[in-house]
Amino acid sequence: MHITLIEPFFTGSHQKWAESFQKxxxxxxxxxxxxxxxxxxxxxxxxxxxxRMFKAEVNQTDLILVSDMLDLATFLGLLRKESQGISTAIxxxxxxxxxxxxxxxxxxxxxxxxxxxxxxxxxxxxxxxLFFNSQYHLDSFINALPDFLKQFPDxxxxxxxxxxxxxxxxLYLGMDLKIFDKYEAFDIEKEEAIILxxxxxxxxxxxxxxxxxxxxxxxxxxxxKLVVLGEQYSRSPKIFNEAxxxxxxxxxxxxxxxxxxxxxxxxxxxxxxxxxxxxxxxGGSVVEGIYCGAISLLPNRLAYPEHLSQExxxxxxxxxxxxxxxxxxQLINNYNSVDKKELKGFxxxxxxxxxxxxxxxxxxx
Numbered sequence: 001m002h003i004t005l006i007e008p009f010f011t012g013s014h015q016k017w018a019e020s021f022q023k024x025x026x027x028x029x030x031x032x033x034x035x036x037x038x039x040x041x042x043x044x045x046x047x048x049x050x051x052r053m054f055k056a057e058v059n060q061t062d063l064i065l066v067s068d069m070l071d072l073a074t075f076l077g078l079l080r081k082e083s084q085g086i087s088t089a090i091x092x093x094x095x096x097x098x099x100x101x102x103x104x105x106x107x108x109x110x111x112x113x114x115x116x117x118x119x120x121x122x123x124x125x126x127x128x129x130l131f132f133n134s135q136y137h138l139d140s141f142i143n144a145l146p147d148f149l150k151q152f153p154d155x156x157x158x159x160x161x162x163x164x165x166x167x168x169x170x171l172y173l174g175m176d177l178k179i180f181d182k183y184e185a186f187d188i189e190k191e192e193a194i195i196l197x198x199x200x201x202x203x204x205x206x207x208x209x210x211x212x213x214x215x216x217x218x219x220x221x222x223x224x225k226l227v228v229l230g231e232q233y234s235r236s237p238k239i240f241n242e243a244x245x246x247x248x249x250x251x252x253x254x255x256x257x258x259x260x261x262x263x264x265x266x267x268x269x270x271x272x273x274x275x276x277x278x279x280x281x282x283g284g285s286v287v288e289g290i291y292c293g294a295i296s297l298l299p300n301r302l303a304y305p306e307h308l309s310q311e312x313x314x315x316x317x318x319x320x321x322x323x324x325x326x327x328x329x330q331l332i333n334n335y336n337s338v339d340k341k342e343l344k345g346f347x348x349x350x351x352x353x354x355x356x357x358x359x360x361x362x363x364x365x
Contacts, residue, residue, distance in 0.1 A: 001027045001364060004058050006066040006075070008046030011036020013284055014067055014093060020176050024352040026360050032057065039069065043096075043116055047071040051078035061086060063363060068092045072123035089129040089363065091171070094281050095120045097148055098140045100204055117148060124164045131171040131362070134303035137281040138168050171362055173282045177291045177351040183264035191223075193332045194252065196270035196294050198229040198263075199286075201236035204279035211243045213274070213325050217332075218247065224332055226250045227266050229257055230285070267292035271335045274328055275299060283307065287347050293340045297327055309346045316343075 003025070007018050010033035022029040032053050034046055047070055054075075064086055066072055072090060076083050096116035120141075124130055132138035142165050149156045195214065199205045217224065226247055232240070232255065244254055257263035273294035275286055280302045287307060290296050298304035300317045308316055318324040331338070348354060 001063065002061045003027050003029045003063045003065055003363065004054070004061040005029055005031045006050055006054075006064060006070055007031065007033040008042040008050060009036045009039055009067070009069040010034060014069070016176075017091075017093070017174065018067075020174060020352055021356075021359065024174070024356045026356075027363070030058065030061070040116065042069055043071060043119055047075040048078065051075050054079060055082060058082075064088045065363065066090055066123075066127075068095055068120060068123070070123065071119045073119075073126040076126055087129070088127045089131060090123055090127045092120075092130065092132045092137060092141070092281070093173075095137070095141050097121070098144045100279050114148075114151075121145070121148070124168075125160055128167065130164065130168040132168060133171070133173040133282040134306055135170050136303040136306065138170055142168065169362070171359065172350055172355065173284060173287075174352045174355050174359060175284060175287060175350045177288070177348065178353060179260075180264050180267070180288070180292055183261055183268060185268035186265050188252075188269065190225075192225050193271045193335045194225045194227055194269060195328075196227050196229070196267065196273045196289060198227075198267060198273070198289055199275075199277065200230050201232045201240055203237055204277065206276040206278045207237050207239050207243075209276040209321055209324075210274060211239050211247075213321065213328065214243070214250075215246055216325065217329070218250065222329065222332055224250060225252050226254075227252050227270050228254045229263060229266055231256055264292065267294060270294045272297065272328065272331050274324060275304065276324070277302070280304070287350055290343050290347050293344065295331060295335060295338050295340065296343065297324060297331070299324075307347055308343070312343065312346070 005018055005022065007014055010018070015036065018031055022031060032050055034042060034049060050070065064083065066088070068090060072088065076088065097120055132141065142161065145161045145164070146158065149158060197210060201207065214226065228251070244251070253266055257266060267289055271294065273286070273289040274297040276299065280286070282303050286296060286298070286304065290307065296316055298308065298317055300319045305313060305317060318327055
């Protein structure tokens, strides 16, 4: 089968997923993409540029597979002749309907943020099939549609919600997890538990709660070390600078890893990964941490409970900051007694080697 994969925002996790799918699939996958920058303009204008590229570069295709960043309705409208009879599917890495916008964003203040969500909605209507990277993501998108449509003056077309739901399915994010196997932990003398942060330095990852608990633990005399990884942005939350000062005696590493190998080794060196994020449609960095042996403490929200077996949810899921702190203290004192292999075994299903057959079968259908 010939698949044309359309990605208007070709960078980061979007690029990694597209290229890994192309590499692992038994189908012939051609990628059409635009550079991963100016995300709002990509959602508005990407369909025009990619339709032009499709006309010029695609000779044969059986399926058009696009990411949520493409305005699919506009794209197909510009390719009425070329796309006739070709099936279409969307892979939702995220969506603009339920993603928590920054309150400082000018589009929120002016009410323009609805335009991006509406593009996701019309794209969902235009596609033959929708794939979401977690059950939480699928459910939250469908459940948000009634209130989203209700805000408009009339012709709400609520019947479309059921149409979208009926053609939606979970297809967990494929990841190259086995690449971590060739790296070993750093050879350091370990006297205390090493706590890990390996997410983007942004507000939706809720670093304030993460560091607040660590400040309290330090003040109460608990001993631990700290590894802070992840991409830093020009407007990253100020709490990171505060943490660098207050936890200077605990820090083993603070900042973006110089290479993937260094990133992998720090993950394998770490012991405990308390997650405080307020937004994650899947949580790739969390899965990487678990795979590398960091014991996860996950909030009972978003996609996180899907990354633990039913048996492990009682021990490693928390419902409040108070409970997170209590469980973190227990792990600081007893982290060596946890069976990390069981935690790792559950999320091996996300590795491309274990999920690519399901991907190919779903897309064939």
